[in-house]
Amino acid sequence: MLGSVHDAEDALQETLLRAWRGVDGLREAESGRAWLYAIATNVCRTELARRAKRVLPHDFGPSVDGNTPPGQPITESVWIEPYPDEAIGLPPGKASPEATYEQHEAIELAFVALLQHLPANQRATLLLREVLGFSAQETATALSTSVASVNSALQRARATVTSRAPARTQQATLRALGDRSLRDLVTRYVAAWERCDVDAFAGLLATDASFAMPPLSTWYTPRDAVITWARNFSINNEWKWRALVTRANAQPALGFYAWDDASGAFLPFALNVLSLQGELVSDVTAFIVRATGAPEPDAYIRFPDRPMDERQLAGTFARFGLPNQVA
Numbered sequence: 001m002l003g004s005v006h007d008a009e010d011a012l013q014e015t016l017l018r019a020w021r022g023v024d025g026l027r028e029a030e031s032g033r034a035w036l037y038a039i040a041t042n043v044c045r046t047e048l049a050r051r052a053k054r055v056l057p058h059d060f061g062p063s064v065d066g067n068t069p070p071g072q073p074i075t076e077s078v079w080i081e082p083y084p085d086e087a088i089g090l091p092p093g094k095a096s097p098e099a100t101y102e103q104h105e106a107i108e109l110a111f112v113a114l115l116q117h118l119p120a121n122q123r124a125t126l127l128l129r130e131v132l133g134f135s136a137q138e139t140a141t142a143l144s145t146s147v148a149s150v151n152s153a154l155q156r157a158r159a160t161v162t163s164r165a166p167a168r169t170q171q172a173t174l175r176a177l178g179d180r181s182l183r184d185l186v187t188r189y190v191a192a193w194e195r196c197d198v199d200a201f202a203g204l205l206a207t208d209a210s211f212a213m214p215p216l217s218t219w220y221t222p223r224d225a226v227i228t229w230a231r232n233f234s235i236n237n238e239w240k241w242r243a244l245v246t247r248a249n250a251q252p253a254l255g256f257y258a259w260d261d262a263s264g265a266f267l268p269f270a271l272n273v274l275s276l277q278g279e280l281v282s283d284v285t286a287f288i289v290r291a292t293g294a295p296e297p298d299a300y301i302r303f304p305d306r307p308m309d310e311r312q313l314a315g316t317f318a319r320f321g322l323p324n325q326v327a
Contacts, residue, residue, distance in 0.1 A: 001044045001123060003054035003080040003116050006315060011047055015040040037132070038142035041124050048120045054080045056113045056285060057212040057219040064218055066228025070300045073215040073292040080116065080214075082248040082271055082287050083107050084320050096133025104250035105169045106131040109273055109285060112249065114164050121145075122157040129154050170251050173276050185279060186252055190243045193256070198235045202227045206280040213270065213286045216300065239304045242266040242326045248273045255322040256286070258304035265325040269304055271316045289313045 002008050018039050026035055055078060085107055105111060106127070115123050121143065128134040128142060129150070140150045174182060185204065192200035202223070211226045212219035220229045230236075240259035247253055253273045257266035268289050275283035290306040299306065317324070 001041075001115070001127060002047060003112055004077070005081050005083060005319065007047060011040065011043045014043045018043070034134070034138050034142060037128065037134070038144075041128070041142055045120045045124065048123075052076075052078055053116045054078060055116060056080055056109070057214055057217050058210065059113065059117075060217045063210065063221045063225065066220055066225035066230075067232060068218065068229075069233065069297070070213065070216045070303065071218045072297045073300060074217050075215060075292050079287075080109070080113055082109075082253070082273055082285075082316060082320075083112070084248060085250050086247045098129075098135070099133035100130040102171060103131065105171050107249050108170045108251060109249040109275065110166055110170070110283075114161060117164065118157055118160060122153045122160070125150055125153040126157040126161070130158075170275055173278070174251075177276065177279060181279060182252060182276075185276070185281075186245060186254070186274070189274070189281065190245070190254065193235060193241045193243060196235045196237050196241075198227060198231045201230060201235060204281050206277040206282040208277075209280070209282055209284075211284045211286070213288055215288065215292055216303075233301060238302070240266070241269075243272075244322055244326065246271075246320050246322060248320065251275060253320075255317055255320065257326045263325060265327055267308065267325050268313055268317045268322070271320065271322075287312075287316055289316055 002011060015036070019036060022039075026032060060074070060078070085104070101111075115126070118126065124143060125139060128139040129136070134142065136147045136150050136154075140147045143150065177185070188200065189204050191197070192204065205223045205226060207223050208221065209223045209226050210219060210221035211229065220226045242257040242259075243254040244257075245252070246255055248271065251273055253271060255268065256270045256272055258269040259265075260267045270286040270288045272284055272286045274281055275285075288303060289309055289312040290303055291309045292306075294300070294306065313324075316322075
């Protein structure tokens with residue numbers, strides 16, 4: 001709903017406080033689930049009303065040529081954050097028989113980004129009806145509206161999702177690929193970066209591949225632009241890389257580390273969430289955890305040399321159980 005784990009944790013605390021204060025008004029214990037979701041939904045709607053929507057760089061502005069340097073980061077809280085599904089313990093299967101989307105599909109990066117384009121009431125309606133499997137009446141009660149309004153909001157939300165969603169979910173792609181092929185693909189991707197082998201990296205990219213790096217608004221597409229950027233700015237033997245495999249947004253992800261001479265170790269740089277297209281990488285979203293305080297844009301051409309942003313580090317690497325350094 002909020003596109004941010006930080007915001008979601010704050011919203012959860014507020015939900016629990018409101019529930020504790022209002023528990024005497026809960027007349028039937030069996031209605032507790034719907035009652036709690038109603039409170040949580042109202043908390044989220046209040047939060048959304050007071051702040052700008054969160055996006056990925058793809059929705060913030062147009063892509064750039066591969067020869068264009070990264071530029072100045074956007075430091076406001078406008079970026080969607082990665083979701084640690086395995087750490088939270090996301091259960092397999094649907095939330096209810098009435099749900100349309102599998103819970104794993106509902107946290108895929110593209111789906112979360114798409115949700116941010118919906119008005120708050122449509123977003124809430126879609127999640128309650130299609131992800132959690134609430135009935136139209138239950139949803140109307142949670143949103144303090146009518147069944148007709150719920151059905152209308154759901155119809156508009158479905159139209160937006162249908163027009164903007166990828167043709168195939170990442171869950172369908174991962175199932176078709178299979179565990180062994182996925183491991184092989186990820187292994188080859190890591191090896192290409194650790195060897196600084198641009199040609200090997202290029203061979204793993206789909207034709208329309210993209211590469212984005214929040215908090216940088218700069219992003220690159222298609223494949224040729226990504227390759228040019230990599231050769232100029234990232235896989236150019238200026239830095240040595242290591243990567244640890246994890247999962248985020250129910251997708252394969254990598255904790256990337258850059259070598260630091262002073263520490264004599266590889267230190268966290270970015271959490272890369274991979275989206276796949278068949279046996280190729282279609283999109284990479286690298287959530288960078290280095291400081292953004294430098295006023296000059298040229299400082300971010302050498303982003304791996306920047307000091308750590310401790311808040312971002314805690315919100316990504318620590319939250320995903322990734323170590324603070326790799327030997």
